[in-house]
Amino acid sequence: MAGHIFGRSSIGHLPVARSGDGCYIIDASGKRYLDGSGGAAVSCLGHSDSGVRAALHAQLDKLAFAHTGFFTTDAAEALADTLVAHAPAGLDRVYLVSGGSEAVEAALKLARQYFVEIRQPDRHRVIARRQSYHGNTLGALAAGGNAWRRAPFAPLLANTTHIAPCYEYRDRHDGETTEAYGLRAADALETEIQRLGPDSVMAFIAEPVVGATMGAVPAVSGYLQRIREICDRHGILLVLDEVMCGMGRTGHLFASAEDGIAPDILCIAKGLGAGYQPVGAMLASGRIHAAIAAGSGFFQHGHTYMGHAMASAGAKAVLDAILSRDLLTRVRLMGERLDDALRSALGQHPHVGDIRGRGLFRGIELVADRDTRAPFDPARKLHARIKAMAFDEGLICYPMGGTIDGQRGDHILLAPPFIIEDAQIDELVTKLAKALCRALAE
Numbered sequence: 001m002a003g004h005i006f007g008r009s010s011i012g013h014l015p016v017a018r019s020g021d022g023c024y025i026i027d028a029s030g031k032r033y034l035d036g037s038g039g040a041a042v043s044c045l046g047h048s049d050s051g052v053r054a055a056l057h058a059q060l061d062k063l064a065f066a067h068t069g070f071f072t073t074d075a076a077e078a079l080a081d082t083l084v085a086h087a088p089a090g091l092d093r094v095y096l097v098s099g100g101s102e103a104v105e106a107a108l109k110l111a112r113q114y115f116v117e118i119r120q121p122d123r124h125r126v127i128a129r130r131q132s133y134h135g136n137t138l139g140a141l142a143a144g145g146n147a148w149r150r151a152p153f154a155p156l157l158a159n160t161t162h163i164a165p166c167y168e169y170r171d172r173h174d175g176e177t178t179e180a181y182g183l184r185a186a187d188a189l190e191t192e193i194q195r196l197g198p199d200s201v202m203a204f205i206a207e208p209v210v211g212a213t214m215g216a217v218p219a220v221s222g223y224l225q226r227i228r229e230i231c232d233r234h235g236i237l238l239v240l241d242e243v244m245c246g247m248g249r250t251g252h253l254f255a256s257a258e259d260g261i262a263p264d265i266l267c268i269a270k271g272l273g274a275g276y277q278p279v280g281a282m283l284a285s286g287r288i289h290a291a292i293a294a295g296s297g298f299f300q301h302g303h304t305y306m307g308h309a310m311a312s313a314g315a316k317a318v319l320d321a322i323l324s325r326d327l328l329t330r331v332r333l334m335g336e337r338l339d340d341a342l343r344s345a346l347g348q349h350p351h352v353g354d355i356r357g358r359g360l361f362r363g364i365e366l367v368a369d370r371d372t373r374a375p376f377d378p379a380r381k382l383h384a385r386i387k388a389m390a391f392d393e394g395l396i397c398y399p400m401g402g403t404i405d406g407q408r409g410d411h412i413l414l415a416p417p418f419i420i421e422d423a424q425i426d427e428l429v430t431k432l433a434k435a436l437c438r439a440l441a442e
Helices: 050-060 074-086 100-117 138-143 149-156 178-196 221-236 255-259 286-294 309-324 326-344 382-393 422-442
Strands: 015-022 024-027 034-037 091-097 125-129 162-163 201-205 237-241 266-267 278-287 351-357 359-366 400-401 409-416
Touching: 034 422, 050 309, 074 091, 074 278, 074 309, 091 100, 091 286, 100 138, 100 201, 100 237, 100 266, 100 278, 100 286, 125 138, 125 178, 125 278, 138 149, 162 178, 178 221, 201 221, 221 255, 278 286, 309 326, 309 409, 326 351, 326 359, 326 422, 382 400, 382 409, 382 422, 409 422
Parallel strands: 125 162, 125 201, 201 237, 237 266
Antiparallel strands: 015 024, 024 034, 091 278, 266 278, 351 359, 359 409, 400 409
16 A cells, blocks of 8 residues: 555555454455564454453543643553552552653653752663663663664764673573573673762663563573662662563563562553553652652653553553453463474474573574574575565564674564464464475575
8 A cells, every 4th residue: 555654664565454353463455464473562462352442432431631731530540550559569650651662761761860869960871781672762772782773873872881681592601500690691780880880870771581682582590680689789770671571471460570579660561552552651669759759849751642541541451351361371371382382393493593482472593503503694684584474474473683683693573462372373383384484495
């Protein structure tokens, strides 16, 4: 379809999505696509959830929008109450925005203002990790560690330093235990803090399970606990980005629950609204909120559509569905089913180096050689070929390149709806294996 949309790419034309049916999107020609990645780990309830639609209709009949400079709303208050009731210990306040990048921007600005309020204005530095992704607005992009995404905008980005990710498949030494590797990887934060000067660092930000840029790479046991200890030792705020991996995606409402820690600030989006409305949230500790309240009294930040009543009502309905239908248990069970199916079909494939993830958040790293773990030549653009072949087969998945360092490496990210059935897992894996075979044959 030719039109006036400024799309993500000016190359080629996209089919028109006309309707949704559970785990499927149907285009204008009637072709059905199994949504094996939830778009970008968004559509956790599929594309036709009657409960969420009903909640949105009911809210629209009452009130669509009220600016937060003048009002709060029942919908926003109810959503915040539900989030705090299930959040990691200490997270007591919810700042509602329209997406993940906005949530990260708010987190970074709140971290800075917190230290200004408590009279530690020299703290301004952010430490993040290479191959992280925290969003596309300038502050979030600066925090992110993906070289390809950052490169064109580097002159505009705030100075952020990056340490190595927790990447067991490539970085754990032969003979090194997983636990020892996790502690060694975490101690890179201590080294960087000392290099910068502890009194200059305000925050460390990380994804508990790295999504788009690395393909569902979880922190190993003990890693985040050591990170928490290091942050506490130096009075640094720990910011966790659960925009992609949170809201049930890994089998816990908050992904960091599996790691047994609580951050000072936490960012969520994507699965929070399940695609039914644009929504995100930053959760902050009561301690941080109290410092703002006792100081200037206001957070020097804001967006027109923050706390939007329709978005809040939709997100509350999504949370209610996840919790009342016991979908967290289902995610863990179906995640194991998906992992088993992937390993059965691809575990011995000569070009599959690693299959990893948690819950219904799974990644497949592709290699030219399994023994050496050498990646494919980036010029081959294998990830793009797989995406195109899978789409042709009627499967939506999320392949990306630059897995290793922003340039080299290919992976496939899978994040299907929580309502996926056994037969659909079989369909997903069958179509993915066929697409991989076709892409490698080219």
